[in-house]
Amino acid sequence: MRPRRITNKKTGRLRGNATSLLLIFITTAFLALFVLLPLAAVFAEAFRKGSEAYFASFNDRYALAAIRLTLLTAAIAVPMNVVFGVMAAWCIAKFEFPGKNILITLIDLPFAISPVIAGLIFVLAFGRQTALGGWLIEQDIKIIFAVPGIVLATIFVTFPFVARELIPLMQEQGTLEEEAAVSLGAGGWSVFWKVTLPNIKWALLYSVILCNARAMGEFGAVSVVSGHIRGVTNTIPLHVETLYAEYSYVSAFSVASLLAFLGLVTLVAKTILEWKTKRKDKR
Amino acid sequence: MKWKFKQHSVLPGFGMTLGVALTYLGLIVLLPLSLLVWNTSSLSWSEFLKVVCSAQIVASYKLTFGASFLAAVVNAVFGFIAAWTLTRYRFPGKKLLDAIVDMPFAMPTAVSGIALTTIYAPNGWIGYWFAKAGMKIAYTPIGVFIALTFIGLPFVVRTLQPSLDDLDKEIEEAAESLGATKWQTFWRVILPSVLPALATGFTLAFARALGEYGSVVFISGNLPMKTEITALLIYTKLEQFDYAGATAISVVMLGASFVLMLIINMTQWYARKGKK
Amino acid sequence: MNKKFQMTTLILVAAIGFPFVVSCTPKNGDADSAEGTPKVVKNVSLLNVSYDPTRELYVEFNDAFVKHYQKETGVNVDVKMSHGGSGKQARAVIDGAAADVVTLALAYDIDVIAEKAQLFPADWQKRLPDNSTPYTSTIVFLVRKGNPKKIATWDDLVKPGIQVITPNPKTSGGARWNYLAAWGHILKNELGGDLKKVNDPKFADAVKAAEEKAKEHLVALFKNVPVLDTGARGSTMTFVQREIGDVLLAWENEAVLAIKEFGTEKFDIVVPPISILAEPPVTVVDKVADKNGTREVAEAYLKFLYSKEGQEIAAKHFYRPRDKEIAAKYAGNFKEVELFSIDDVFGGWQKAQKLHFSDGGIFDQIYQPK
Numbered sequence: 045m046r047p048r049r050i051t052n053k054k055t056g057r058l059r060g061n062a063t064s065l066l067l068i069f070i071t072t073a074f075l076a077l078f079v080l081l082p083l084a085a086v087f088a089e090a091f092r093k094g095s096e097a098y099f100a101s102f103n104d105r106y107a108l109a110a111i112r113l114t115l116l117t118a119a120i121a122v123p124m125n126v127v128f129g130v131m132a133a134w135c136i137a138k139f140e141f142p143g144k145n146i147l148i149t150l151i152d153l154p155f156a157i158s159p160v161i162a163g164l165i166f167v168l169a170f171g172r173q174t175a176l177g178g179w180l181i182e183q184d185i186k187i188i189f190a191v192p193g194i195v196l197a198t199i200f201v202t203f204p205f206v207a208r209e210l211i212p213l214m215q216e217q218g219t220l221e222e223e224a225a226v227s228l229g230a231g232g233w234s235v236f237w238k239v240t241l242p243n244i245k246w247a248l249l250y251s252v253i254l255c256n257a258r259a260m261g262e263f264g265a266v267s268v269v270s271g272h273i274r275g276v277t278n279t280i281p282l283h284v285e286t287l288y289a290e291y292s293y294v295s296a297f298s299v300a301s302l303l304a305f306l307g308l309v310t311l312v313a314k315t316i317l318e319w320k321t322k323r324k325d326k327r
Numbered sequence: 328m329k330w331k332f333k334q335h336s337v338l339p340g341f342g343m344t345l346g347v348a349l350t351y352l353g354l355i356v357l358l359p360l361s362l363l364v365w366n367t368s369s370l371s372w373s374e375f376l377k378v379v380c381s382a383q384i385v386a387s388y389k390l391t392f393g394a395s396f397l398a399a400v401v402n403a404v405f406g407f408i409a410a411w412t413l414t415r416y417r418f419p420g421k422k423l424l425d426a427i428v429d430m431p432f433a434m435p436t437a438v439s440g441i442a443l444t445t446i447y448a449p450n451g452w453i454g455y456w457f458a459k460a461g462m463k464i465a466y467t468p469i470g471v472f473i474a475l476t477f478i479g480l481p482f483v484v485r486t487l488q489p490s491l492d493d494l495d496k497e498i499e500e501a502a503e504s505l506g507a508t509k510w511q512t513f514w515r516v517i518l519p520s521v522l523p524a525l526a527t528g529f530t531l532a533f534a535r536a537l538g539e540y541g542s543v544v545f546i547s548g549n550l551p552m553k554t555e556i557t558a559l560l561i562y563t564k565l566e567q568f569d570y571a572g573a574t575a576i577s578v579v580m581l582g583a584s585f586v587l588m589l590i591i592n593m594t595q596w597y598a599r600k601g602k603k
Numbered sequence: 604m605n606k607k608f609q610m611t612t613l614i615l616v617a618a619i620g621f622p623f624v625v626s627c628t629p630k631n632g633d634a635d636s637a638e639g640t641p642k643v644v645k646n647v648s649l650l651n652v653s654y655d656p657t658r659e660l661y662v663e664f665n666d667a668f669v670k671h672y673q674k675e676t677g678v679n680v681d682v683k684m685s686h687g688g689s690g691k692q693a694r695a696v697i698d699g700a701a702a703d704v705v706t707l708a709l710a711y712d713i714d715v716i717a718e719k720a721q722l723f724p725a726d727w728q729k730r731l732p733d734n735s736t737p738y739t740s741t742i743v744f745l746v747r748k749g750n751p752k753k754i755a756t757w758d759d760l761v762k763p764g765i766q767v768i769t770p771n772p773k774t775s776g777g778a779r780w781n782y783l784a785a786w787g788h789i790l791k792n793e794l795g796g797d798l799k800k801v802n803d804p805k806f807a808d809a810v811k812a813a814e815e816k817a818k819e820h821l822v823a824l825f826k827n828v829p830v831l832d833t834g835a836r837g838s839t840m841t842f843v844q845r846e847i848g849d850v851l852l853a854w855e856n857e858a859v860l861a862i863k864e865f866g867t868e869k870f871d872i873v874v875p876p877i878s879i880l881a882e883p884p885v886t887v888v889d890k891v892a893d894k895n896g897t898r899e900v901a902e903a904y905l906k907f908l909y910s911k912e913g914q915e916i917a918a919k920h921f922y923r924p925r926d927k928e929i930a931a932k933y934a935g936n937f938k939e940v941e942l943f944s945i946d947d948v949f950g951g952w953q954k955a956q957k958l959h960f961s962d963g964g965i966f967d968q969i970y971q972p973k
Contacts, residue, residue, distance in 0.1 A: 070409075079427050079428065079431065079477070080427060082439060132352075138338050144596070149585060152588050153534075156581065160562050164565065170699070172697065173697065200356065213493065216493065247489035289658065545837070548831065550829075
């Protein structure tokens with residue numbers, strides 16, 4: 045459905061009723077207080093010494109290495125979780141079977157786990173103290189305190205996003221459309237591509253955005269398994285921490301503000317999808 | 328019939344999707360988590376109880392669960408309003424608001440913590456005015472609550488948005504044409520159909536808050552018995568090379584959150600079943 | 604079903620396999636000394652795992668060392684750094700971080716590595732001069748400009764209305780030094796100014812009474828602490844950026860650095876008449892260095908810390924140098940202060956850690972509800 049326009053297109057005057065205006069006010073105030081303000085604080089710190097200092101922060105080999113590592117990590121973790129998430133949502137939302145609630149709750153679990161613990165479990169699995177970890181180190185295979193550990197921790201932390209975003213929506217939509225398609229002779233894949241996917245595309249988009257945001261922004265878990273080696277195992281969040289601890293506030297907040305531009309990605313992705321949907325509707 | 332396990336359905340793909348989901352879940356989540364329990368087992372039962380029931384840790388449970396619950400409730404209410412506004416109305420600045428909803432995820436938790444402290448510390452943008460009125464926000468449980476609200480917000484908004492988008496305007500109009508007031512339409516028609524999504528958002532925000540560490544340690548002040556969260560105590564144990572103690576507390580937190588979330592998920596499931 | 608099964612397997616293999624593939628790709632800059640063919644320029648990489656306040660020190664020191672080593676041997680060294688809380692860094696090394704050398708905040712953290720991972724002998728501290736501590740430091744007070752609350756000694760910290768900023772001793776090595784410095788000061792006062800009595804069985808009763816006093820004193824001190832950060836840098840931020848507290852207990856070099864970073868017009872350093880001799884030690888991690896073939900360069904690296912050049916860099920960054928000559932040259936940087944060592948007063952780190960900072964130890968009792 046199309047959202048209602050609250051201002052007159054030509055005059056720009058408000059024309060909503062009291063409730064809608066109140067709701068808009070509450071939303072704006074709430075988001076401004078809880079999200080916009082902290083974001084503004086980040087940018088205020090980043091630009092404290094002017095835009096030159098801001099851009100200079102990125103011209104640093106350690107910063108670039110951190111950006112590369114973060115992109116690599118997200119590029120592995122997000123697609124894997126999307127594949128898993130869609131599959132899990134499909135079997136949970138479209139079928140009835142015992143133990144479903146336990147399965148859903150297990151999927152939620154990584155959210156409830158403190159990032160410190162999320163990192164720790166991989167240390168417990170691959171650390172030198174364990175038989176497996178000791179053997180791996182003998183073979184010169186590095187898992188923790190190297191890139192694979194960072195990827196694993198990120199996958200763990202972002203694991204539930206896609207599945208959890210899709211499940212409630214797909215449950216609500218039910219199975220009628222898919223069943224109709226099957227009864228008309230469609231195969232499994234084409235049912236998914238032609239019926240299910242268009243129905244869930246918004247939720248899928250949100251979940252990918254969230255998953256990606258979290259994958260790039262994760263600090264706690266990654267911090268435990270990374271070893272903080274400059275230029276080697278520092279992701280953007282870890283690099284920010286390093287800079288902050290070195291009293292380089294401007295650089296720290298400048299690099300952190302990069303992540304704020306993920307919001308722009310959201311904006312662009314939504315606009316494209318909206319535009320495509322509109323074009324399709326017209327046809 | 329091959330799958331006695333599930334109820335019959337004409338849809339394909341159950342075996343494969345469930346298989347992949349379970350294997351992936353097992354490898355990425357359950358296997359590593361079982362190591363937590365395994366590590367705890369080096370403690371005897373009485374040692375375990377002594378660790379997880381000490382006064383300092385119990386105080387931290389209270390703070391963590393209390394502040395997380397409160398934050399999740401606030402997020403559920405305001406997140407609902409925000410999601411509603413963002414899907415239903417068009418107004419200047421809407422796209423910006425919509426785009427920044429994900430910020431609490433994208434910002435590294437440490438950065439959020441520092442930014443929030445910049446704002447709410449006694450010399451901060453907002454904290455200053457409260458300090459003048461004799462009220463402290465940062466370095467008190469209120470600070471913890473604010474940090475937890477911040478990090479949980481996207482869950483509620485982003486889970487609700489697709490569901491609200493999906494609502495059929497016609498049903499609402501039908502309800503109204505049958506004489507229902509706006510309020511009745513909301514309570515009887517809209518809320519029930521987005522309730523699963525709202526409950527999910529609430530659960531996720533709550534769960535996330537329980538484990539949060541990075542943003543809280545900057546704003547909480549970390550005073551034992553007063554503003555120390557459980558995640559910090561786990562970290563403290565680790566700093567002392569006490570892996571068994573750290574995993575013991577984690578196991579308790581894990582068990583508690585699992586049960587809580589299971590209850591919420593079950594309630595939802597029964598509610599849906601009752602409706603059918 | 605067969606096709607589905609294949610799909611499933613494929614996805615899973617890809618999922619599990621990918622991280623391993625990444626890990627096995629060779630990285631640039633790794634030690635290549637194992638290869639038989641001699642190269643014109645030899646590259647060795649060395650990982651130094653250190654604690655928080657040494658960041659600036661090792662930036663300058665590494666540059667100097669790389670030049671020095673290149674000149675001496677023709678080998679190009681790439682020194683990689685990792686910084687963090689001392690305990691956390693020790694844990695990383697125990698669990699497999701491939702540190703060739705560790706330079707941590709206190710001997711206890713290095714002891715734990717020796718004990719838990721057996722990467723080097725337990726008597727590591729005897730391998731290099733001066734307890735394997737090329738530079739020392741102490742704990743001083745950072746106060747607001749003009750010292751408005753007139754804080755001069757450890758006794759002033761417990762006065763009502765004084766806000767003290769220190770990190771949590773359970774999570775920060777520096778905070779442990781803060782705590783022990785305060786403790787030692789009280790013992791000395793109570794024992795009539797003679798800390799030697801601590802180890803004298805004749806004065807056992809007096810020492811016991813003094814320890815009771817010290818405990819009371821620390822309870823009062825921590826009552827004055829409004830924010831307990833997890834690390835030394837966090838506390839500095841709280842004091843400097845958030846403007847909370849009247850006095851910050853800090854490493855001498857941290858206090859000086861804070862003044863340099865944030866301006867002399869805002870803060871003063873107060874050096875108490877007595878404080879603790881903080882010894883942040885260093886060692887080669889034998890097993891890792893041998894495996895990486897970096898033992899030679901690792902040992903040279905630590906030895907360079909003791910050289911005139913290394914000592915001078917340490918002094919410039921406000922670590923007290925061991926070298927008499929350099930110490931004399933930089934005497935202006937360091938105020939005279941009576942220092943007691945952890946071995947003299949507390950019988951070493953193992954004992955101090957157990958008595959004060961273990962679970963249920965004296966620090967925990969401070970916060971227990973009565």
